Amino acid sequence: MAAPITPPRVSARRRRPGVIALSLALIAAGGAGVAVLLLQVGDRTDVVTVVRDVQVGQVLTEDDLGKASVALDPAVKAVRTDNLKSVVGKRAAVELKPGSMLAPSQVTKDSLVKAGEQLVPIGLEPKQIPATPLVPGQRVQLVQVPAQGTADTAKTSDAAPQTINGRVVKASGAAPGTGIVVVDVATAATDGPAAAAWEAAGILRLVLAAPGGN
Numbered sequence: 095m096a097a098p099i100t101p102p103r104v105s106a107r108r109r110r111p112g113v114i115a116l117s118l119a120l121i122a123a124g125g126a127g128v129a130v131l132l133l134q135v136g137d138r139t140d141v142v143t144v145v146r147d148v149q150v151g152q153v154l155t156e157d158d159l160g161k162a163s164v165a166l167d168p169a170v171k172a173v174r175t176d177n178l179k180s181v182v183g184k185r186a187a188v189e190l191k192p193g194s195m196l197a198p199s200q201v202t203k204d205s206l207v208k209a210g211e212q213l214v215p216i217g218l219e220p221k222q223i224p225a226t227p228l229v230p231g232q233r234v235q236l237v238q239v240p241a242q243g244t245a246d247t248a249k250t251s252d253a254a255p256q257t258i259n260g261r262v263v264k265a266s267g268a269a270p271g272t273g274i275v276v277v278d279v280a281t282a283a284t285d286g287p288a289a290a291a292w293e294a295a296g297i298l299r300l301v302l303a304a305p306g307g308n
Contacts, residue, residue: 139166140175141195148190150230150264150278151206156182159196171197188230189264206230206263212286213263213278216293216300220273223300228265228277233303236260236279236289241297258285259303 145160159182161175172195173181184201207213216236228234236258260279268275277300281289292298 137165138163139172141166142173142175142178142181144190144192144194144196146192148186150186150189152186154182154184154186154201158190162195164195170195171199173198173201207280210283211280212283213280214260214286214289214293216277216279216289216298217274218277218298218300220268220275222298223275223277224302226302228262228275230262230264232262234260234262234279235301235303236281236292237299237301238292239297239299241295256288258282258289260285260289 140161140163143160143162144158146158148154148158156178159178161178166172181196181201184203185206186200187202187206188200190196190200238256258281260281263278263280265278266276279289279300289298
C-alpha cells in the first residue's frame with residue numbers, strides 16, 4: 095500500500111510595509127474626495143417658490159409663496175428666502191405656476207395698466223394674430239381692416255389703415271376647437287372704445303410693433 099502524498103507546503107507571502115502604506119494613502123485620498131463631493135452636493139440655497147397659480151398683474155401675498163432648499167447653479171437667478179418680504183405686495187409680471195422658483199424678473203412694482211390707459215380684452219382667431227407667442231409687455235398694433243363684402247371695401251383698399259398702439263398684458267392659450275386666443279391689451283384710454291368696437295365687428299388684426307416702437 096502506497097504511502098499518502100503530503101501536499102507541498104506553501105510559504106506565506108511576505109507583506110511589504112511600503113505597499114501597505116501606499117494602499118492606506120490611496121484609501122484616505124479616495125475618502126477625502128468623496129467627502130468633498132458630499133459637501134458640494136450638500137451646498138444648498140434657500141429660495142422662494144410659487145405654491146399656487148398667480149395671474150399676470152395679480153398682487154403677490156405670502157399665501158402664494160413658499161420656501162425650498164435647492165442646489166442652485168450660480169447662473170440661475172432666484173429670489174432668496176431672506177428677500178421674501180420684498181416681493182410680497184408686488185405684481186406678477188408673468189403668469190406664475192405652482193412648483194416653480196420665483197425669479198426677480200417675474201415680479202414688478204408697477205401696475206400693468208398705467209394711469210390714462212384702458213384694458214381691452216380681444217378675442218382673436220388664429221389668422222388675426224402673429225404666429226410668434228405673445229408675452230406680457232410686448233408692444234403691438236391693433237389694425238382696422240375693412241369688413242369683407244362691404245360696399246366701401248374697394249374705396250378703402252388703397253387708404254392707409256387706422257391703427258392703435260397697445261401693449262400685451264396677458265395672452266391666453268388657444269381655446270380647444272376654435273383656436274381663439276384672448277389677449278388683454280392696454281391702450282390709451284381714448285383708443286379703448288374704438289379697439290373694442292373693431293373687435294366686436296370682426297375688423298381687427300393684431301401685429302407686432304417694431305422693436306423699440308411705442
